[in-house]
Amino acid sequence: MRSVSNASLARDFNLIEAVESGNVIGARQCLSDGASPNVRKVVTLTVNTGRWDRTSGPPRTDTSEGESALALAILYGQVDMVSALLEGGSDPNIAIGWQISGLDPWTTENWNKSRWEANWSYPSALALAVGRAGRVTNAEAKPITNWQSDAQSSFKFRINKRGGTPKVVNPSLNADRLLEVSLTPKIEIVTLLIRHGASVSEEILEGTRTLKDRKIHDLLQGHRLGELERQRQRAEEELARRAKEEVARMVESSVELIVSDLRGQLETLEEKLDTQTAHYEHQLKLLHHEIANLKIQLANSTLKQQVIPPTPIKQVRLVRLPYTPREGDEIELDIGQEVFVHLEYVDGWGRGLNVTTGVLGFFPMDCVSETAIGTTTLSVAQRTASLDRPVVNANERSPTPPALPVRPPRIVFSPGRAEVGKR
Structure with missing residues (x-):
């Protein structure tokens, strides 16, 4: 795993060196071999603070990320290199920045406070390409007026020393820590950045109004x-x-x-x-x-x-009400006919023989007299005064006997019979 990591770092730093030397073919090869298209320098600062503090002890060391490969190609005005990096995957919208170390005296206080003296920052590669919207500040985030003015007016930039991993040791002069480069905004580079998705902010657009x-x-x-x-x-x-x-x-x-x-x-x-x-x-x-x-x-x-069994009657009785049969086992009765009543049931029906027609069957008992023929004895009064009375009206001499009352229908049923009133 360690050898793979070292090999990857070597490819990344080789890409930085290829850009700085203007070797487009070498840069494409590094990208093809797996180098990161957004790789940045790694700057190592080593200072012996004991020399100034008059103390003993090992030197102090710190590292900082420097310029990216795309930033270097833009600063050096390398159109083909910018194209190769963008095609290889460099992101034109990543913020660009780097730090420049300070100078002696390297006391412990200065080391802790401002070992990285200048911070360069641009919101994107496009902002750097047109030299606008950038900031140059010190360790306290205050503007370094002269350096920022140089970048804005004359496009003069301070960058770290060459190499993928430059080492700065006890710097006392600018030559020990930085290089000065002049940027020339090129429409070809701007066009490449736009084609690869660079965003145009209002600040960048406004800043380009003063470009030649x-x-x-x-x-x-x-x-x-x-x-x-x-x-x-x-x-x-x-x-x-x-x-x-x-x-x-x-x-x-x-x-x-x-x-x-x-x-x-x-x-x-x-x-x-x-x-x-x-x-x-x-x-x-x-x-x-x-x-x-x-x-x-x-x-x-x-x-x-x-x-309850039927009551044997075995009498001949006279029909006083007519009856028309409604069932097949019933017999027809006409007024004046004689009927031999054999049995009387509790539901008011009887069974017997119509002596006149010779038909045997059932019939309502209310249709026949209550007594047998010849069993009723009537007493005849001796005529006296009526013999001497003149006959005024024949009806008075032979009055009509009253009608026999109709017997109410019985509510008790015999086998196979319905109520008389309902038949």
């Missing part, structure tokens, strides 16, 4: 307008997406409420249905019980009817 090459400003302005339009479209799409999600959430919430309400109504209906079902089941049980009782009563009534 107006084409750079025009290019960035057109890109900025397009970028703003794309941002607007993305914002609208994002707004539409959020609105859609909100609508979907509201619909889902509404559906959940509706489903919950319907579920509650369904549960209420189920409870009512269960209650009604239980009520009807109870009523059905009562009805079954009542039917069972009625069956028992009917059985008892039938049993009683079956126990």
Whole structure:
């Protein structure tokens, strides 16, 4: 694992050295071999503070990340190198920065306070390429006015010494710690950065108004307008997406409420249905019980009817009411006919022979006289005064006998017979 890590670091630092020497082919080879396209220098500062503090002890050492490969290619104005790095994966929107060490006297206080004297920072590779929107500050984050002015007006930059891992030991002169390079903003480099997705901020665009090459400003302005339009479209799409999600959430919430309400109504209906079902089941049980009782009563009534035998009459009686048969076992009766009554049942029906027609069958007992023919004895009064009375009206001498009363229908049934009133 250690050898792999060392090999990876070696490829990264070789890429830095290829950029500084302008070796585009070597840089492409490093990238092809796996070097990081965003690699930065690693600067090591070593100082013997005991020399100034008059104390003994080992030297103090610190490291800091320096310029990136893309920053170096831009500062050196290497168009082909910038193209190779961008094609290899360098990110044009990563912030660019590096530190420059301080100078003697290297007391412990100075070491702790300002061993890295200057901090260069740019928001992106594009900002560095046009020399705008950069900051140069000291260890206390205060501007280093002269260095920042040089960068803004004359495009003069201070960078670390050459090499992927430069070492700075007890620096006392600028030559011990840095190099000075002059930047020339190039539209070719700016175009490459734009093509690979560099963002154009308002600060960068405004800063390019003072450049000698107006084409750079025009290019960035057109890109900025397009970028703003794309941002607007993305914002609208994002707004539409959020609105859609909100609508979907509201619909889902509404559906959940509706489903919950319907579920509650369904549960209420189920409870009512269960209650009604239980009520009807109870009523059905009562009805079954009542039917069972009625069956028992009917059985008892039938049993009683079956126990009561018909009464033998064996008399000839006179028909006083006509009757038309309704069943096949019944006989027809006409007023004045004679009927031999054999049996009388408790339900008011009799069985016998119509002597006149010779037909045997059942008939209502109310249709025949209550006594046998010839059994009724009438006493005749001796005529006295009526013999001397003149006859005024024949009806007075032979009055019509009163009609026999109709016997009410019986409510007791015989086997196979219905009520007389219902027949």
